[in-house]
Amino acid sequence: MMLKATQVLRTAMSALALSIGASALPVASLAQDAAAPAAGAPGAPPLGWFKTCTKQDDNDLCVVQNIIAAQNGQLITAVGLITVEGKVNRKILQVSVPTARLVPPGIVMQIDGGKGQKLDYVVCLPDKCTAEVPLTDAMIASLKKGNDVVFTSINFRRAPNPIKVSLQGFTGAFDGPAMPQEQIAQSQRSLEEGMQRKAEETRKKLEDAQNAAKQGQ
Numbered sequence: 001m002m003l004k005a006t007q008v009l010r011t012a013m014s015a016l017a018l019s020i021g022a023s024a025l026p027v028a029s030l031a032q033d034a035a036a037p038a039a040g041a042p043g044a045p046p047l048g049w050f051k052t053c054t055k056q057d058d059n060d061l062c063v064v065q066n067i068i069a070a071q072n073g074q075l076i077t078a079v080g081l082i083t084v085e086g087k088v089n090r091k092i093l094q095v096s097v098p099t100a101r102l103v104p105p106g107i108v109m110q111i112d113g114g115k116g117q118k119l120d121y122v123v124c125l126p127d128k129c130t131a132e133v134p135l136t137d138a139m140i141a142s143l144k145k146g147n148d149v150v151f152t153s154i155n156f157r158r159a160p161n162p163i164k165v166s167l168q169g170f171t172g173a174f175d176g177p178a179m180p181q182e183q184i185a186q187s188q189r190s191l192e193e194g195m196q197r198k199a200e201e202t203r204k205k206l207e208d209a210q211n212a213a214k215q216g217q
Helices: 002-016 137-145 170-175 181-215
Strands: 050-056 059-069 075-086 090-097 107-111 117-125 128-134 148-154 160-166
Touching: 050 170, 059 160, 059 170, 075 148, 075 160, 090 107, 090 148, 137 170
Parallel strands: none
Antiparallel strands: 050 059, 059 075, 075 090, 090 128, 107 117, 107 148, 117 128, 148 160
């Protein structure tokens, strides 16, 4: 039973396998099922908080998540509230931030400027560092009541990097139905098309700058 629980929890941790451009956050079978566009990315509608669900063996696995990414698709912060129900029952809050972080401080979560709660890192990969903490009913209630939540990590220069995430729409996403897979797929296509347009615009600007520099010689 312990081995089975571990396998399911590994899948739960990978439920934040959210495709951001060409990179995926965690990995495994949920990477396609839970794929989602980066909020605010070019060509993609800002999703804010949304829920994805899937079946993993005899367990129901749902993730309420919010992704913040730069215009180029680079991860800024990804938040996921993971719920596993069935033979295995567990709730986890998982947060991913860019790499080059100081590990001991972890990530500090503050809701509406209240007391900070530390989330310890569990893994650092080439594209991100991920921290997690058990998700409690009290934590969920605080998020539902809150206006904003701030996640602060410490970069390699020892400077704090706070990222504010609005909690508008959180309650509706947490208590509501999962987003249809068709909508996720459509948003993902929009994201990829927008990323391609952005890359083409950047390439064109670079070529124009190079041509202008040659003509000025």
